[in-house]
Structure formats: C-alpha cells, structure tokens
Amino acid sequence: MRLQTKLLILMMLSLVAIGACKPKAEETETAVVEATPAAADTMAQTGPVKYRVEFTPLWTKDNFPFEYPDTSLIHKPHFSGLIGTAHNASYHLFLDGQMPTPGLERLSEEGKHDPLSAEINAAIGAGNALALTESDPLKDFSQTATAEVTVDDAHPMVSLVAMIAPSPDWFAGVSDVNLRDNGSWVDSKTVDATAWDSGGDDGTTYLADDKDNDPKKPTSMNKGRHFMKDGQTMPVGRITFTRL
Numbered sequence: 121m122r123l124q125t126k127l128l129i130l131m132m133l134s135l136v137a138i139g140a141c142k143p144k145a146e147e148t149e150t151a152v153v154e155a156t157p158a159a160a161d162t163m164a165q166t167g168p169v170k171y172r173v174e175f176t177p178l179w180t181k182d183n184f185p186f187e188y189p190d191t192s193l194i195h196k197p198h199f200s201g202l203i204g205t206a207h208n209a210s211y212h213l214f215l216d217g218q219m220p221t222p223g224l225e226r227l228s229e230e231g232k233h234d235p236l237s238a239e240i241n242a243a244i245g246a247g248n249a250l251a252l253t254e255s256d257p258l259k260d261f262s263q264t265a266t267a268e269v270t271v272d273d274a275h276p277m278v279s280l281v282a283m284i285a286p287s288p289d290w291f292a293g294v295s296d297v298n299l300r301d302n303g304s305w306v307d308s309k310t311v312d313a314t315a316w317d318s319g320g321d322d323g324t325t326y327l328a329d330d331k332d333n334d335p336k337k338p339t340s341m342n343k344g345r346h347f348m349k350d351g352q353t354m355p356v357g358r359i360t361f362t363r364l
C-alpha cells in the first residue's frame with residue numbers, strides 16, 4: 121500500500137508538473153504568433169515595393185516664354201513617354217558630366233525608347249537595375265503621365281527621363297532618387313525634374329535643324345535662356361512617387 125501510495129503521489133506530481141509546463145508552451149507559441157507580423161513587416165521593407173509615378177508638366181508658355189514652341193504646330197510642345205528604372209549605385213541612366221549613351225541620345229533627340237530600353241534591360245541582366253518603367257507620351261498638359269516603378273533593397277534608387285519635344289537633345293530628368301529613408305520605404309516623395317542637355321546634338325533652339333556632334337559632349341544641366349528665370353533653373357516637371 122505504501123509503495124502504491126508513493127507511486128500515486130509521484131504520478132500526481134508529474135501531472136501537476138506537466139500542467140504547470142503547458143501554459144509556458146502556450147505562452148511561447150503566443151509569443152511566436154505575435155512576432156510574425158513584425159517579421160513580415162521587416163520583409164516588406166526589403167522585398168519588392170511598388171510606387172505609382174506621376175509626372176506633372178510645368179513646361180508651359182507662361183513659365184517658359186523664351187522661344188516657346190508654337191502650340192499650333194502639328195507636333196505641339198509635349199513630352200515623350202517617361203522611361204527609367206530602379207537601380208543600384210553601379211548604374212546611371214544619365215549623369216552630369218558623363219557622355220550620353222546611344223540610348224539617352226536617341227531618347228533626347230527623337231523621344232524613342234529604343235535603344236535606351238535595351239540598355240536598361242542589359243543593366244537588369246547584370247543585376248544593376250530591377251525592372252523597366254515606361255509611360256505614354258504626355259501631349260495634353262492639363263493631364264499627367266503615370267507609370268509604376270518597382271524598387272527593392274538592392275535597387276532603391278530611381279532614375280527617369282522624358283524628351284522635351286520639340287528640342288535638339290533636351291530632356292526632363294531625375295536621377296538617383298532614393299526611396300529609402302532611415303531604413304524604411306517612404307510613403308511618398310516629390311522631386312523636381314529639371315531640363316538637361318544630353319550632349320548628342322549642338323542645336324541651341326527648340327526648332328534647330330539636326331546638328332549631330334562627334335565626339336559627343338558630356339550631359340549637362342540645361343542652363344540656356346529657355347529654362348532659366350532670374351538666374352535660376354526652373355523645373356520643367358514634377359514627379360511624385362506614391363507607395364502602392
């Protein structure tokens with residue numbers, strides 16, 4: 121009887137011990153469940169994130185009266201479709217002081233996305249860019265041009281360009297816009313797009329005849345009279361990135 125009693129007590133103690141352990145296990149599980157949303161959020165910060173791109177034109181006759189192209193022309197003043205990509209520090213769509221690529225030269229002179237799109241696709245293949253972004257041309261300046269751009273941890277910067285048309289080799293552009301801030305993706309960001317000269321043509325007026333140059337000149341900010349006011353460069357457009 122004594123032995124049986126001892127065994128019974130031992131069994132009861134074991135049950136109590138198991139019972140005591142159980143809530144702990146549940147607590148641990150609960151803790152894991154609670155941690156999951158935070159972990160998912162951290163993932164979302166690094167993984168591909170999409171932004172809406174909205175390009176608002178500011179290149180109007182009111183803002184840029186000097187030699188502003190005749191709005192009754194068949195090819196009214198307009199912007200070509202935007203083209204660009206998210207990328208890392210090893211890729212630049214354009215850079216102040218750098219020779220234009222054939223793709224940037226053609227975009228700036230004819231508004232054509234090819235072969236700039238092929239150059240971007242090559243950068244994607246090399247791991248330096250993430251995905252091609254393009255919009256339709258913008259011909260009605262009461263409207264905006266829209267597109268989407270995908271960024272990730274390895275490609276947090278965005279560069280975009282559009283031809284200022286008509287023009288010899290001038291384009292609106294933003295480069296290396298970083299959509300990360302303090303380790304998080306920004307909800308939205310607005311940047312001015314200034315006028316650039318790709319360096320692929322020597323024309324100096326909107327309607328100048330083709331004046332191809334060889335060797336090419338370095339790309340530079342366009343500080344001609346067309347885009348300056350009171351000694352300041354005026355933005356020809358504004359680009360807003362909004363996280364989707």
Ligand SMILES: [Ca+2]
Pocket residue numbers: 225229320321331332333
């Ligand atoms: Ca040229």
Ligand SMILES: [Ca+2]
Pocket residue numbers: 288289317318319320321322323
């Ligand atoms: Ca030029």
